[in-house]
Amino acid sequence: MLNDEHKILIKEFQSESIERKQLVKQQLELIYRNNWFNLWVPKSLGGLEVDFPQGLQFLKDLAYEDGGFAWTVTLCAGANMFAGFIDPRKAKDIWQNRAICFGGSGKIAGRAEVKEDHYLLTGMWNYATGAPHLTYFTLNAPLMKDGNPLLDANGQSIYKSFFVDKDQVLIHYDWDTFGLECTASHSFSLEKIKVPFDQAFDLVPSAKTLENPLFEIPFMCFAELTLLMNYMGMFDRFLDLLERQYFEKSKDESWRSKHSRTRFKEIDGIRTNFESSYAEIMEFSKLVWDQVENYQELDEQVLENIELKSRELAKWIRLNTAALIPYAGIKxxxxxEEINIVFRNLFTASQHGLLNV
Structure with missing residues (x-):
């Protein structure tokens, strides 16, 4: 899915996207041309409908080339996956646009007043990755009726997910981080915006509106693994760049005699553990995919293993990056310098609430 031509183009515009703090038109055209925002969307809507493990491998490969670019593709493709949970007639109409891109916030915030024939949405939500090029913003909001929260049988607030046309959204250009700059993950707000009932949905397998094995995977598991692929791709690149610097430093006799053996041995050990962990997590993803493809009940133990392992790996990557970056020298x-860009992207990504432990 990712060829040499793609890699060259991604690298060519990396610096410009960082400076402009958003993806540039050449990067977006690459995404649209290859349909990467529709990685998980059914073919019936014009998507790629890739197998889960194949898609995960692609995201890791993409993150190896450029973490900011990959993060944007991951989050937007993950949101476009909502196509399987919204009204099918609405989805068919929306997905006529080759540049279709959902994205927004997973946070439950604001409020959704239930009216006779629509919802009235008000609130502010953070971190909408790809905000400048989103066509629809997604969000979660608790339901209200006559000013009172709607509660379920257990007394818990009922919330729904929504998607809102970009023209109804106010973007707050507040994404100012030292990494993942090009993701343009700005906040956005709504003020008493009317949203029809068919733009609300529930992101659970039992509420799917299209038949596809992917939509049987719990969203938490899907999110854990897709985000983890970004960490792993970036860390893989970080190790390669650092090792490359070690080879350069080895040309100096003094450095070679003092540090060569220990530094190369250390990075080899880390890489061995990394590759073993990657193989393990991919095996988990294949187990999940095999079960949903064959309409089997998902093994709860496998889901628990993914939940635990993904957080352990994200923490392990963060700690090892912090431990190794001083050896990169002034570069x-x-x-x-690319190693600095990868470092910044990794540490910014590590602040995402899902896998940050």
Whole structure:
């Protein structure tokens, strides 16, 4: 799915996207041309409908090339996956647009007043990755009726997921981070916006509106694994760049005699553990995919293993990156050096609430 031509183009516009703090038109055209935002969307809607393990491998490969670019594709493709949970007639109409891109916030915030024939949405939500090019913003909001929260049988607040046309949204250009700059993950707000009932949905397998094995995977598991692929792709690149610097440093006799053996041995050990962990997590993903493809009940133990392992790996990657970056020398501190870019992207990504432990 990712060829040499793609890699060259991604690298060519990486610096410009960082400077502009958003993906540039050439990067977006690459995504649209290859339909990457529709990685998980059914073919019936014009999507790629890739197998789960294949899609995960692609996201890791993409993150190896450019973490910010990959993060944007991951989050937007993950949101476009909502096509399987919204009104099918609405989805068919929306997916006529080759540049269709959902994205938004997983946070439950604001409020959704239930009216006679629509919802009235008000609130502010953070971190809508790809905000400048989104066609629909997604959000979660608790339901209200006559000013009172609607509660379920257990007394818990009922909430729904919504998607809202970009023209109804106010974007707050507040994404100012030292990494993942090009993801343009700005906040957005709504003020008493009317949203029809068919733009609300529930993101659970039992509420799917299209038949596809992917929609049988609990969203938490899907999110854990897709985000983890980004961490793993970026860390893989980080290790390669650091090792490349070690080879350069080895040309100096003094460095070679003092550090060569220990530094290379350390990075080899980390890489061995990394590759073993990646193989294990991919095996978990294949087990999940095999079960949903064959309409089997998902093994709860496998889901628990994914939940635990994904968080352990994200923490392990963060700690090892922090431990290794001082060995990168001054290059590790120079903003335009690739190893510094990867470092910044990794640490910004590590602040995502899902896998940050």
């Amino acid at each position: 590790g501190a120079q903003r335009k």
